[in-house]
Amino acid sequence: MFQSNLLEAGQFHPLEMMQNTSESDVPRIREDECFESATKSYSENHEGGAASGEEQEPRPKRKRYHRHTQHQIQEMESFFKECPHPDDKQRKELSRELGLEPLQVKFWFQNKRTQMKTQHERSENSQLRAENEKLRADNMRYREALSNASCPNCGGPTAIGEMSFDEHHLRLENARLREEIDRISAIAAKYVGKPVVNYSNISPSLPPRPLEIGFGNQQGIGTMDIYGGSGDLLRTLSGPTAADKPIIIELAVAAMEELTGMAQMVEPLWLSTTLDGAATVLNEDEYVRSFPRGIGPKPNGFKCEASRETCVVIMNHVNLVEILMDVNQWSTVFAGIVSRAMTVEVLSTGVAGNYNGALQVMTAEFQVPSPLVPTRESYFVRYCKQHTDGTWAVVDVSLDNLRPSPSSRCRRRPSGCLIQEMPNGYSKVTWVEHVEVDDRGVHNLYKQLVSTGHAFGAKRWVATLDRQCERLASSMATNIPTVDVGGINES
Secondary structure, eight states: OHHHHHHHHTSOOHHHHHHHSOGGGHHHHHHHHHHHHHHHHHHHHHTTTTGGGOTTSOOOOOOOOOOOOHHHHHHHHHHHHHOSSOOHHHHHHHHHHHTOOHHHHHHHHHHHHHHHHHHHHHHHHHHHHHHHHHHHHHHHHHHHHHHTOBOTTTOSBOOGGGSOHHHHHHHHHHHHHHHHHHHHHHHHGGGTTOOOOOGGGGGGGSOOOSOOOOOGGGTTOOHHHHTTSOOHHHHHOOOOOTTHHHHHHHHHHHHHHHHHHHHHOOTTTEEESSTTSOSEEEOHHHHHHHOOOSSOSOOTTOEEEEEEEEEEESSOHHHHHHHHHSHHHHHHHTTTTEEEEEEEEEEEEOSTTSOTTEEEEEEEEEOOSSTTSOOEEEEEEEEEEEOTTSOEEEEEEEOTTTSOOTTOOEEEOSEEEEEEEOGGGOEEEEEEEEEEEOGGGSOHHHHHHHHTTTTTSHHHHHHHHHHHHHHHHHHTOSOOOSSOTTOOOOO
16 A cells, blocks of 8 residues: 555656666665564554454554654664674663664664575575686586596596596506516616625625524524525526516515415404404405406416414614524524525526615525424515605515426415514514415324414414513613622521
8 A cells, every 4th residue: 555655646667766776775675664564563453453353344554654864873883883683682772872772673674684695695606606607617628638648657547437447547557566666677787687696795785784693603604604505496596597587576566465464364354263353364266356467377286375464573673684684693583484595596686775676585494393394485575665654665576487397385475574663662463474385295183273373374473472572682782780689688
């Protein structure tokens, strides 16, 4: 009715209002309309709106309501800047000053907050749309660039849609392995065509050894002198040919990857045999799926022996790596397991100052101190590497495919240890032993001992290393008391 009266009087027209109203006045007009409707509702509730049940009677003529004055709006806006959420006391005081009802003041502040929130959301939406359009343009530009690009490492396409994530990961892994093979091949190329070099002959070029290991009169004597000669395998082997060296290097790099995975992976590769998970066995099916590369399938009649053990030893990682890479120290520390050992040829001495990248071809004979268990001879390559996280790894893998022998009864799949530095001169050692053997010559009394890994498994290697480290730490201790601490003085 109010609008019709205005139209009849010729005072306002909707189109003229839209044309003559600037954009800055639109929110204020909407705001005033909301205030008018709120004021109408308030007045109707106070002026007899209870006559809802008498719908048949004609409604009284509505009163004409006026907008807030410019002074009232300015006062409320200035108060809004200081306090957007006034309480009842503040609203009543403000209504008295401006000549408004408290409910009108309350509705005005509610509408003002809603208006500010809407403006803020509209501004955020505009910014997000602009950023979204920018990202879309960048995405299209990158897609177009990737569709015509190729991987600098593997040479394959780089578009994500053209290959799966696993394939892309394998390509990057293969590229990384090729780089490592090329690096080691370049190091080994210096030794191609040279005569066989025994590791003891190059010991002066290696870092000085702060730790000398000996047992009685055996100190400084090689294992070949201790046992008075070597076996048939040790006498007949010669150094690898120039054609064999690239194969050996590639095999060593693959063995390092496999050892790292076997030392760190858990189920389903390693299955627990006890409730506490202390004892584990290798899942051979999962092993074949996880590590398809290697030295080939298991020979007929051979059995798999795999074990893993972890312990903390009282020796720093530098000395542990030195013991493992020096054939004399290695065979001396593990004299109960290694009956003979020698280095056939050194392909790489590693980085100057440490054994990172050291590569050497070795042969060794492993034993159990009993004539009822045949010894195990192995011809293998040993590779030492320092990983990016500071962990050292030393891995052995058999080279029987290069020197096939009908008398060979043992083949070492990637075996060795991961050495992690710990505080106060300690080291955490994770040892993995994985061999395939023909155990038909083992006496029945020792069948279970050998098959469970207690004879040649990781548990025996770790126990021996722990015992020798404690012995060396005790012999090198300097804080031993000089008085008898166990005596009791009688008064």
